[in-house]
Amino acid sequence: MEDDPLHLIERIQAGIRMEESFEKLYKRFRPGVRSFFLRKGFTPQESDDLTQDVFLRVFKGIDTFRRESRFERWLWEITTHIYFNEVRRRRTEKRDGLEQSLDSGAETEEGVGPGITLPSKDPNPEEEVVRQDQSQALQAALQGLPDQMRRCCILRYEQGLKYKEIAAIMKISIETVKAHLHQARKRLTADLGEPAEPGPKKENET
Amino acid sequence: MTDETDDLDRHLARLFEQGRRREDPEDHPSPEELSAYRANELPSEKADEIQEHLTQCRVCTGLLLDLERFLEPGEEEEPREGVADFGAEAGWRELRWGMGGVVPDKAPDTQPVEVARLRRSLRMFQSLAAVLFVALGLLASYVWLVRPAGRGPDLNAQVVTLASLKGVRGDGEIKKVALKRGTGDLTLVLGAPESNYPRYRLDLQDPQGQVRTYPGLEKDGNDFSLSLSREALSAGTYQIRVYGLEQGTQHLVGEYELELLRP
Numbered sequence: 121m122e123d124d125p126l127h128l129i130e131r132i133q134a135g136i137r138m139e140e141s142f143e144k145l146y147k148r149f150r151p152g153v154r155s156f157f158l159r160k161g162f163t164p165q166e167s168d169d170l171t172q173d174v175f176l177r178v179f180k181g182i183d184t185f186r187r188e189s190r191f192e193r194w195l196w197e198i199t200t201h202i203y204f205n206e207v208r209r210r211r212t213e214k215r216d217g218l219e220q221s222l223d224s225g226a227e228t229e230e231g232v233g234p235g236i237t238l239p240s241k242d243p244n245p246e247e248e249v250v251r252q253d254q255s256q257a258l259q260a261a262l263q264g265l266p267d268q269m270r271r272c273c274i275l276r277y278e279q280g281l282k283y284k285e286i287a288a289i290m291k292i293s294i295e296t297v298k299a300h301l302h303q304a305r306k307r308l309t310a311d312l313g314e315p316a317e318p319g320p321k322k323e324n325e326t
Numbered sequence: 327m328t329d330e331t332d333d334l335d336r337h338l339a340r341l342f343e344q345g346r347r348r349e350d351p352e353d354h355p356s357p358e359e360l361s362a363y364r365a366n367e368l369p370s371e372k373a374d375e376i377q378e379h380l381t382q383c384r385v386c387t388g389l390l391l392d393l394e395r396f397l398e399p400g401e402e403e404e405p406r407e408g409v410a411d412f413g414a415e416a417g418w419r420e421l422r423w424g425m426g427g428v429v430p431d432k433a434p435d436t437q438p439v440e441v442a443r444l445r446r447s448l449r450m451f452q453s454l455a456a457v458l459f460v461a462l463g464l465l466a467s468y469v470w471l472v473r474p475a476g477r478g479p480d481l482n483a484q485v486v487t488l489a490s491l492k493g494v495r496g497d498g499e500i501k502k503v504a505l506k507r508g509t510g511d512l513t514l515v516l517g518a519p520e521s522n523y524p525r526y527r528l529d530l531q532d533p534q535g536q537v538r539t540y541p542g543l544e545k546d547g548n549d550f551s552l553s554l555s556r557e558a559l560s561a562g563t564y565q566i567r568v569y570g571l572e573q574g575t576q577h578l579v580g581e582y583e584l585e586l587l588r589p
Contacts, residue, residue, distance in 0.1 A: 136581060179421075192397050
């Protein structure tokens, strides 16, 4: 109870043992904030610096935090603002600079890294025509699906999310996600055709 | 999942791969909108708009999954007990410097934290001695002077409510412990810090962790008085918090710890 975040903040806001309480808050949540920046593609040193920025902002704004909601949510909002500010700052520097990095960061497990994504060029015109035809057919088939089913499909097949992650994004149960995807597979293969040949087997991530 | 389903999934993933857009949208919902979306605080139209955006935007999808991690952290995102985190120690020292050095409690004196703690310990010791002296004096008064005529001594009152103070926190002090005549109730008198709220509330957590709330507490001069039925008390340590109430919000004005030696 003593180390509950809201209780620590209550003390800080009341001016009781502020330093001790804030130190506990910092040490408890620092790993999660630092991991956030590491996942986004920042180096360990950059992640440390950005984490410090987050907690400085937490300290300065602690009196504005309303204890009706969870501290973790407020902390995430601050962390995300710091992240967006840093990405914008880097893009501005790169735009003003001489080089643009080709390291898109789009291969990271979650979200886009601090780099810039450039479209790839397909040199073969015939393949490009086929690709565009398939893309239009896919879009038409997707538009024929109910909204929730369509969104589950895009999150699964385009963004590569797991069932649990789709459930969190869509705010539905995992069972509902599975049901949507099961129905979607039937309808899309009916519209687009079955696969021509079985591909190599690999473990399915759920 | 069956092999056939795996094949279909790979086929569909290839189709999506060929047709996908390579860049995320330029505009994104704010972090506050995303967290409100997750907490079901948005109107349904706005929530639907954000959900549609999420299907098109890996950045925001990733951020929302990060919010899930903040709210339900895994083992790697929790500090490990018993393991020294030198990075956190160094970070804390740097952060303290960034916050302007030592952060003092909001107390009248501005001396360093360590000296303030010693002074509070001394005050606490003095308060403890004063409380015991007053309690013994009241007990003696009750037994020899106040005891109703025609009735035997209240044996319970002789053994009840010897209280000791441990770890007083906050700006207030427990001034005295008094026994009400005849009922054997315990009256708790708390010295409140200077504050001026319309109403106050006291939360009392017993040694078993159960919290009782006493709303409508009023200041009598600079003290709060509260009668506690002896039947509801047991030996042990009680956590006491006093809140100032104002316009639907509560503000902690004092936190105390009281130990009852015998019920």
